[in-house]
Amino acid sequence: MPDRIDSMLDFLVLADRFKSVERRAYVADGSRRENSAEHSWHMALCGLLLAEDIGFDVDLGRALSMILVHDLVEIYAGDAFAYDAKARAEAVEKEEQAARRLFGSLPPDLGRRLEQLWREFEAHETPEARLAYACDRLQGFLQVYISGGKSWAEAMVTREMTRKRTAPARETDPFIDGLIERIYARIEKAGFWNDAGIAVGAGRGVTPRLSDA
Amino acid sequence: MPDRIDSMLDFLVLADRFKSVERRAYVADGSRRENSAEHSWHMALCGLLLAEDIGFDVDLGRALSMILVHDLVEIYAGDAFAYDAKARAEAVEKEEQAARRLFGSLPPDLGRRLEQLWREFEAHETPEARLAYACDRLQGFLQVYISGGKSWAEAMVTREMTRKRTAPARETDPFIDGLIERIYARIEKAGFWNDAGIAVGAGRGVTPRLSDA
Numbered sequence: 001m002p003d004r005i006d007s008m009l010d011f012l013v014l015a016d017r018f019k020s021v022e023r024r025a026y027v028a029d030g031s032r033r034e035n036s037a038e039h040s041w042h043m044a045l046c047g048l049l050l051a052e053d054i055g056f057d058v059d060l061g062r063a064l065s066m067i068l069v070h071d072l073v074e075i076y077a078g079d080a081f082a083y084d085a086k087a088r089a090e091a092v093e094k095e096e097q098a099a100r101r102l103f104g105s106l107p108p109d110l111g112r113r114l115e116q117l118w119r120e121f122e123a124h125e126t127p128e129a130r131l132a133y134a135c136d137r138l139q140g141f142l143q144v145y146i147s148g149g150k151s152w153a154e155a156m157v158t159r160e161m162t163r164k165r166t167a168p169a170r171e172t173d174p175f176i177d178g179l180i181e182r183i184y185a186r187i188e189k190a191g192f193w194n195d196a197g198i199a200v201g202a203g204r205g206v207t208p209r210l211s212d213a
Numbered sequence: 214m215p216d217r218i219d220s221m222l223d224f225l226v227l228a229d230r231f232k233s234v235e236r237r238a239y240v241a242d243g244s245r246r247e248n249s250a251e252h253s254w255h256m257a258l259c260g261l262l263l264a265e266d267i268g269f270d271v272d273l274g275r276a277l278s279m280i281l282v283h284d285l286v287e288i289y290a291g292d293a294f295a296y297d298a299k300a301r302a303e304a305v306e307k308e309e310q311a312a313r314r315l316f317g318s319l320p321p322d323l324g325r326r327l328e329q330l331w332r333e334f335e336a337h338e339t340p341e342a343r344l345a346y347a348c349d350r351l352q353g354f355l356q357v358y359i360s361g362g363k364s365w366a367e368a369m370v371t372r373e374m375t376r377k378r379t380a381p382a383r384e385t386d387p388f389i390d391g392l393i394e395r396i397y398a399r400i401e402k403a404g405f406w407n408d409a410g411i412a413v414g415a416g417r418g419v420t421p422r423l424s425d426a
Binding site for chain 1: 217218219221222224225226228229230231232233240241242247248250251253254255257258259261262265266272273274275276277278281282322323355356358359391392395396
């Protein structure tokens with residue numbers, strides 16, 4: 001039997017694989033897709049920046065912890081594309097199995113703690129989970145904006161589909177709603193959608209404010 | 214003048230570039246180097262796992278916040294290799310300039326908050342900063358172990374150099390010391406160093422415990 005230190009160490013070694021779980025959206029220059037470790041970091045930064053502006057109190061340590069581990073089951077289950085209903089339906093059972101395997105490999109107290117954080121995130125009912133969930137939708141949306149809509153154009157994602165996808169985040173808090181609507185305003189200006197409301201992408205360089213970047 | 218939402222949004226867009234800041238250590242399969250966003254996420258996971266086992270109390274929200282932003286100035290300043298003394302000496306002034314530019318772009322209250330977190334990390338005196346700093350050294354060391362010592366072999370890093378580099382983390386807390394010594398035991402067993410104590414690398418597959426992975 002591995003002891004506490006061996007179990008934690010093996011878990012931290014395994015966690016490296018999270019950096020190879022590919023998501024759909026690209027990084028800014030379109031050269032590669034973002035991975036789940038990057039997504040989680042970026043999403044945690046969103047949580048950190050938003051925590052003081054939202055209209056409800058959160059325990060930041062719990063919210064950030066939740067964000068850091070919310071997708072960890074993807075190490076075994078993979079990422080299901082936001083606009084692939086079949087993949088998302090199948091993901092539920094795959095992620096349950098992955099959770100048993102993943103959290104079961106930790107010392108029991110730590111395994112329980114991480115599993116609870118993951119389940120709390122999935123239920124998105126507590127203040128911390130509501131913030132985390134909103135940040136998930138926000139970062140996913142933001143990343144497509146950052147990368148010029150390339151992944152939406154590939155999948156012909158419509159304006160309407162993204163409206164449904166961002167709704168839970170917009171409804172979570174007026175400040176987050178304002179942030180997402182600002183992204184929509186920029187996206188509309190950049191012409192991400194054609195007249196039929198289907199994504200065509202705006203290519204690189206949708207970040208005109210960062211001209212010195 | 215950009216308003217609060219525009220400033221935050223521009224900052225979150227800019228943050229994507231953190232995913233393109235290359236570090237020295239590789240991911241497990243050696244196919245590419247790790248980037249700073251992945252490092253920060255992995256390091257935050259270390260902090261989250263260690264928080265209950267270390268012998269001092271930390272405010273987890275502050276510790277994780279610090280970890281998430283501790284290297285953010287690299288967006289402008291780049292990463293300085295741990296074993297390149299010249300690059301590290303030059304990094305101090307470059308990072309100060311980067312901090313002014315980076316944190317100065319945020320709404321003042323948020324800019325101050327992030328800058329304070331960064332300075333607190335750099336001083337590594339408070340309990341949160343001590344944990345964060347130890348996790349930085351731990352993750353850096355762990356990542357080289359995970360990737361079979363490839364980046365050490367490239368730079369002919371000696372056992373002695375790594376001992377100096379990990380000392381601050383080992384001295385922070387006995388539990389962290391135990392974790393790092395366990396990694397050393399595995400590394401010695403895998404033969405990362407030659408008889409002169411110079412890194413030769415152990416190739417891929419240093420994670421025998423994860424044979425089903």
